[in-house]
Amino acid sequence: MKRVSIKDVAREAGVSTATVSYVLNRHPGESISAETTQRVLEAAARLNYVPNLNARSLSSRHTNLIGVLIPQTEPGKAFVFSNPFYGELLSAIEYTARENGYHLLLSGTREDQNYASIAQNRGVDGIVIVGTYPGENLDALRTIGVPVVLVDSYVTDSAFHTIGIRDREGARMATQYLIEKGHRDIAFVSGSIRENGVNSKRYQGYCEAMQAAGLPVRQDALYLGTVSHEFGQQAADMYVQRGAKQTAAFVTADILAMGFAKGLMERGVSIPKDISIVGFDDVYLAQMCYPSLTTVHQDIAQKGKLAVQCILDALENPNAGRMEHILPLTLTERDSVEERSAGEC
Numbered sequence: 001m002k003r004v005s006i007k008d009v010a011r012e013a014g015v016s017t018a019t020v021s022y023v024l025n026r027h028p029g030e031s032i033s034a035e036t037t038q039r040v041l042e043a044a045a046r047l048n049y050v051p052n053l054n055a056r057s058l059s060s061r062h063t064n065l066i067g068v069l070i071p072q073t074e075p076g077k078a079f080v081f082s083n084p085f086y087g088e089l090l091s092a093i094e095y096t097a098r099e100n101g102y103h104l105l106l107s108g109t110r111e112d113q114n115y116a117s118i119a120q121n122r123g124v125d126g127i128v129i130v131g132t133y134p135g136e137n138l139d140a141l142r143t144i145g146v147p148v149v150l151v152d153s154y155v156t157d158s159a160f161h162t163i164g165i166r167d168r169e170g171a172r173m174a175t176q177y178l179i180e181k182g183h184r185d186i187a188f189v190s191g192s193i194r195e196n197g198v199n200s201k202r203y204q205g206y207c208e209a210m211q212a213a214g215l216p217v218r219q220d221a222l223y224l225g226t227v228s229h230e231f232g233q234q235a236a237d238m239y240v241q242r243g244a245k246q247t248a249a250f251v252t253a254d255i256l257a258m259g260f261a262k263g264l265m266e267r268g269v270s271i272p273k274d275i276s277i278v279g280f281d282d283v284y285l286a287q288m289c290y291p292s293l294t295t296v297h298q299d300i301a302q303k304g305k306l307a308v309q310c311i312l313d314a315l316e317n318p319n320a321g322r323m324e325h326i327l328p329l330t331l332t333e334r335d336s337v338e339e340r341s342a343g344e345c
Helices: 006-013 017-024 034-046 053-060 084-099 115-122 139-143 167-180 198-212 229-241 254-266 300-316
Strands: 065-071 103-109 126-130 148-151 161-165 186-191 222-225 248-251 276-281 294-297 324-327 330-332
Touching: 006 017, 006 034, 017 034, 065 084, 084 103, 084 126, 084 254, 084 300, 126 300, 148 300, 161 167, 161 300, 167 186, 167 198, 167 248, 167 276, 167 294, 167 330, 186 198, 186 229, 186 254, 222 229, 229 254, 248 254, 254 276, 300 324
Parallel strands: 065 103, 065 126, 126 148, 148 161, 161 324, 186 222, 186 248, 248 276, 276 294
Antiparallel strands: 294 330
């Protein structure tokens, strides 16, 4: 079947191809009457006209595509959609992009893959990278010629825009909250700790709160693995096998905290009576699980929205300079924490 062209729409509507282009592309600064606009739109609908995006990108040098790269930071781990944090973030990115006439190209990447080659092969107008570490395949991105936004990364480079939170302060807030609730022996449950990574910052915050209260940070209170529901359950098994006495745990991600809670309850440990739990992220499932999860709240959707907005602003004004957004954190209290008296600890 022959593809309907813009010339066909112009002939059907009785206008020039330029007028059709102005109407369909919502070209600013062109005065097209409401009657003409309606006639063009109705003609396009009757003919089932679909814009040729390849031709449009060649003429405008834009593809209206935003690439989203999520590095595989934990070897052997499947892609990230098992963690609702990424679902919420990507949903906000996709919606904001779509509202502005853009679409997404989503890719997971191995640690040995070159980010720049992925972006160049796909011909995107901008790139969002979630959770990368300093020094990881970023050098080539400095000269790729499209805006790059790093989300949840501690890379400090004027070539990249950044969106994040103060992870160390959030972890300190969570641990301090447990201390104020009377807990003195507090576990730390986390994915792997890498220098200048999110988990590393959260571990620092945990240690700072413990030390400020004169409490020891003990190796047998650390449960380190992967950020997954499955490892949360494994950490619960480790807790029981160790005969652990911790009365509380700060867990660095809600998905991990929910797995930890489930594993503990399956082994007869009561939450919060036997052990209190504070998570991090405040994903939508945190209020649905049982008991509902006390957690550090961050605005995940706002992160996604700002990531797209940074790209759009940089495309509009390439010389505006580096953009950085640090979002606030709060503690959301629910049912997974119980206060302890001095004699109970």
